[in-house]
Amino acid sequence: MIDLYTWNTPNGRKVSILLEELELPYTVHPIDITKGEQMRPEFLALSPNNKIPAIRDRATGVNLMESGAILIYLAETYGKFLPAARRYEVFEWLMWQMAGFGPMLGQAHHFLKFNPGLSIYAEKRYGEEARRLYGVLDRHLEQRAFIVEDYSIADIACWPWVSRYEWQGIDLRDYPSVRRWYKEIAARPAVQRGYHVPDHANSIPAG
Structure with missing residues (x-):
């Protein structure tokens, strides 16, 4: 337990x-x-x-x-x-999420959703960085179903941050590979259950 x-x-x-x-x-x-x-x-x-x-x-x-x-x-x-043969690739993308994708998207939605107009500089800086990072992920997913071959903790780490795309001023239609990946993972029953912990705060955005 x-x-x-x-x-x-x-x-x-x-x-x-x-x-x-x-x-x-x-x-x-x-x-x-x-x-x-x-x-x-x-x-x-x-x-x-x-x-x-x-x-x-x-x-x-x-x-x-x-x-x-x-x-x-x-x-x-x-x-x-966490596949043994691709272990360090999974770590690579997990660290990418922890060091960049998560923190920068968090700053984007802090300024764009919760504090609009407070700092035009911050909105521009973090909005541009959010779009750059989505572009990195989109290009990476063009030739792959998941971030590292098979579904892994790299996907599990990144997906919840993408689920707040609206807060970040992101239109997933601008990132078709991310959108395909996002929707496929969103359809997994375990993801749907895990998203609503500790409670049903909101529905999973459709993408």
């Missing part, structure tokens, strides 16, 4: 989607970041950086914060979605 501490964000959804794909039993502990619950001492004991998600694996005694580390741990421990 795994304890999952999470909220309705792309980083949180990465882990709940993987847990659903792995068909592992888990208990959800909602951490409402809109109410500051991530600052409670009991959560900080698991996640000193006061960010969701975090997990406790009761079977192994492992506690982890940071979504990328959690994805690697779960894939390695439970033996799926």
